[in-house]
Amino acid sequence: MLEAVEFLGVSDAFFGMSELEMQQELLAIQSSLEQKGYAETDFDGNFTLTNEIRNAINICANCDTFIVVENTEQIGMSSRKLFYVKDSSIIQLCESNKNTEIIPIASFDELNKLIIEDIIWKCTITQFTGMVTILNSIIEKIKCSLGGFDPSEGNELLKINGCNNQLADTICRGLSSGKNFIGISVTVFIGDEPGVKNALFINDENCIIKMIQLGLYGEEQIKFETVSSAQAKNIITETLLCAFQKNELINQITAEEFI
Numbered sequence: 001m002l003e004a005v006e007f008l009g010v011s012d013a014f015f016g017m018s019e020l021e022m023q024q025e026l027l028a029i030q031s032s033l034e035q036k037g038y039a040e041t042d043f044d045g046n047f048t049l050t051n052e053i054r055n056a057i058n059i060c061a062n063c064d065t066f067i068v069v070e071n072t073e074q075i076g077m078s079s080r081k082l083f084y085v086k087d088s089s090i091i092q093l094c095e096s097n098k099n100t101e102i103i104p105i106a107s108f109d110e111l112n113k114l115i116i117e118d119i120i121w122k123c124t125i126t127q128f129t130g131m132v133t134i135l136n137s138i139i140e141k142i143k144c145s146l147g148g149f150d151p152s153e154g155n156e157l158l159k160i161n162g163c164n165n166q167l168a169d170t171i172c173r174g175l176s177s178g179k180n181f182i183g184i185s186v187t188v189f190i191g192d193e194p195g196v197k198n199a200l201f202i203n204d205e206n207c208i209i210k211m212i213q214l215g216l217y218g219e220e221q222i223k224f225e226t227v228s229s230a231q232a233k234n235i236i237t238e239t240l241l242c243a244f245q246k247n248e249l250i251n252q253i254t255a256e257e258f259i
Contacts, residue, residue, distance in 0.1 A: 060084040065243040072181040085243045121229040127206040129226045130167040136220040174202030199239040
């Protein structure tokens with residue numbers, strides 16, 4: 001309908017259906033949209049979305065920037081928010097009970113506030129500070145050891161590679177099953193290849209740890225560095241700004257931050 005190749009972040013509702021099943025599902029969707037006042041069918045049987053809904057879906061399907069916010073508070077409990085930006089227009093997509101709600105966001109300030117206020121930082125007073133850079137191959141070994149229910153092995157690997165006891169314990173807790181993880185991913189579509197800027201954190205009771213991927217032209221590394229909640233909020237704001245200042249910032253993102 002909108003000539004879009006795909007709808008980012010939304011699974012294919014027709015996957016595995018026969019042609020007849022797809023037609024039946026489309027009729028049911030059209031009927032539901034008409035009942036909600038989002039569409040109408042004329043006397044000739046032509047189905048048309050209202051301009052407001054059509055414009056909102058067009059922003060999502062043909063966005064310039066796609067934003068994903070993931071917040072895993074504990075194992076098995078996580079939230080995922082999707083935002084689409086086209087020019088200066090912003091749409092949030094909310095999914096609940098198999099229903100999808102399209103919510104317009106008025107401005108960058110509203111978007112920034114919505115994302116930041118939804119995050120509950122577990123650490124109010126940083127108990128310790130530290131910074132360490134670990135090869136990604138070591139991180140993969142740590143993840144494997146944690147998956148085998150032997151966190152002591154992961155701790156030892158981190159300590160051998162420069163971590164103190166407190167930092168090693170916190171990183172291991174953060175890497176185990178994605179617990180205490182916060183991730184904001186901004187994908188900017190410019191030219192042939194999309195650029196991605198991430199803000200990744202371990203949200204622990206003792207401290208907040210920022211994670212940065214390094215080494216684009218060699219073996220990849222992960223830098224772990226403790227930050228305050230105020231610094232974390234500023235990092236999120238700067239990351240989100242890429243969605244609105246992409247033309248100015250796309251060439252200024254350093255190898256440390258641009259992955």
